[in-house]
Amino acid sequence: MGHITQTIYHINPAGIHVLITFFTGFYVGSLLLMFVDRKKRIQAILLSISIIILIIYISKGIIFSNIHWSRNIEWPVSGIFAGFVLGGGLGILRGETEFKWAARNTSVVLAGLIIFVFFNYHLSPYIENNINTTISDVVVVSVFIYFFKEFAMYTFKGPKLFMFGPANSGKSLFMAGCYLEASAPVNPSDDLLELIDELHTIGIDWPKHTTDVKDYHFTYEYGSLFIKNILFKMTDYPGPYLEKINEYMDKKEDKNEKNEEIFVKLAKDVKKSDKLIFIIDGEKYPDFDQMGIIEYIKILKKLPERRIIDSCVVITKCDLFVDEYKDKEKNEDPENDYNSFKKFISNKFVHDIRIQQLLRVVGDISIYPVFYYTKQVDKNKRKPIRDYAGNVFTFGFSELIDDMLK
Incomplete structure (x- = not known):
């Protein structure tokens, strides 16, 4: 069990690269719609800080290694397009100004990232886990995801x-x-x-x-x-x-x-x-x-x-x-x-x-x-x-x- 995440990465590192760059672009595409939505603009400003920090950490290999944004640029671009469309961006053509799905999508993507990092950490062979620490981290992660969703969706x-x-x-x-x-x-x-x-x-x-x-x-x-x-x-x-x-x-x-x-x-x-x-x-x-x-x-x-x-x-x-x-x-x-x-x-x-x-x-x-x-x-x-x-x-x-x- 301790080698699960490393095994996945070594089986298909290119797949991990695709997933990370695509969903980062998806997050950015959803975030752009939140800037258009007057009621979500303050959330978009604060969440922009998080995505900038995330991209810096990924680029330096602090969170994920061997992620290169310039390679296969089509994946982050596709992610931006998908985030824009699934967030309701086509509604702009109909004069819509509220995009609740965009806020929902950002919370889902960030929740997925946090869960991935959580398992990556606790399944690592270099970390000694005990039941109390694991339960404590599960509670912290669950509470953070809940309040982040409420923040992103809040009107x-x-x-x-x-x-x-x-x-x-x-x-x-x-x-x-x-x-x-x-x-x-x-x-x-x-x-x-x-x-x-x-x-x-x-x-x-x-x-x-x-x-x-x-x-x-x-x-x-x-x-x-x-x-x-x-x-x-x-x-x-x-x-x-x-x-x-x-x-x-x-x-x-x-x-x-x-x-x-x-x-x-x-x-x-x-x-x-x-x-x-x-x-x-x-x-x-x-x-x-x-x-x-x-x-x-x-x-x-x-x-x-x-x-x-x-x-x-x-x-x-x-x-x-x-x-x-x-x-x-x-x-x-x-x-x-x-x-x-x-x-x-x-x-x-x-x-x-x-x-x-x-x-x-x-x-x-x-x-x-x-x-x-x-x-x-x-x-x-x-x-x-x-x-x-x-x-x-x-x-x-x-x-x-x-x-x-x-």
């Missing part, structure tokens, strides 16, 4: 956001505004795509009110080097559902009652979220009792005490206060000074006792104003301002997203 995940509000508070339009202003939104739900399409259809002032449950979510890629996936999620629902969420926060599911499934799911989503966004309907000002604030407070009090969840308060339809703000600020447009308008809205709403109670529960947080630019049609109706292509204009969403992700 940085950001917080899960959950947004909710009472009926007709503008929560679906708020979600649409976040999607429109996010710099790199991906994987939108079908319901959200339909909402965006309806919002940009000329001849329709506003999307119709929700009469059944809608699932609005998308993923926002945030960052440049360390890319994080931020999940924006909101379930739009008819009016009474907000009270039901509160009820099911601490209620056990009755498996015989199918109508309870949506309420149980909503309550679970709230508990699993890292950040809660409470939507306040600016149009209802100053009728604070119609804004759902008391239900928000009840829901917050039922969250697990050890669960740390950030929160923020969003005031929708703040275009209704723009003229008042301009009068106060000598015709200053909110677009020119977001922070000033934000402070103006905060001062306007924070004097209500219910808003103060909410802020005491969630802590010292900011109140964010958002709105769509609108124009008055008649006394009780406004419709969005559009450009020639039917696109709408928003305010405050990009600043809100930036602050939430800091």
Whole structure:
């Protein structure tokens, strides 16, 4: 047994040369795709150091002897091509930018190398092995391979956001505004795509009110080097559902009652979220009792005490206060000074006792104003301002997203 590796090498040294050069090229080809993948670029940079060290060690004969890169150059080149293709490189032609198989391939190749070196060492006739040393090395190698795979495959995940509000508070339009202003939104739900399409259809002032449950979510890629996936999620629902969420926060599911499934799911989503966004309907000002604030407070009090969840308060339809703000600020447009308008809205709403109670529960947080630019049609109706292509204009969403992700 002690001569197994040497016997293999002496039987066919050319075969060992082919294997080493091919799989090194395979590793390099997979690594190139990881550089293309924005979410794996930091791993690719660190793994490049390992491949450079590996090639140096092989060239000097420290790990494998008699390996010459210049001979039979077709094998490392073939390895690079195979690593590129099997890593999903042909997807570049289809515009793909994520290559999970490339990361998986690098971990497999390095795991194979480590296992090969492990057996080469422990089967050597010059090494005295005992059972304790062997078991210890097996554990170390297994742990290293596991964590290396996790490192190569890891995608940085950001917080899960959950947004909710009472009926007709503008929560679906708020979600649409976040999607429109996010710099790199991906994987939108079908319901959200339909909402965006309806919002940009000329001849329709506003999307119709929700009469059944809608699932609005998308993923926002945030960052440049360390890319994080931020999940924006909101379930739009008819009016009474907000009270039901509160009820099911601490209620056990009755498996015989199918109508309870949506309420149980909503309550679970709230508990699993890292950040809660409470939507306040600016149009209802100053009728604070119609804004759902008391239900928000009840829901917050039922969250697990050890669960740390950030929160923020969003005031929708703040275009209704723009003229008042301009009068106060000598015709200053909110677009020119977001922070000033934000402070103006905060001062306007924070004097209500219910808003103060909410802020005491969630802590010292900011109140964010958002709105769509609108124009008055008649006394009780406004419709969005559009450009020639039917696109709408928003305010405050990009600043809100930036602050939430800091």
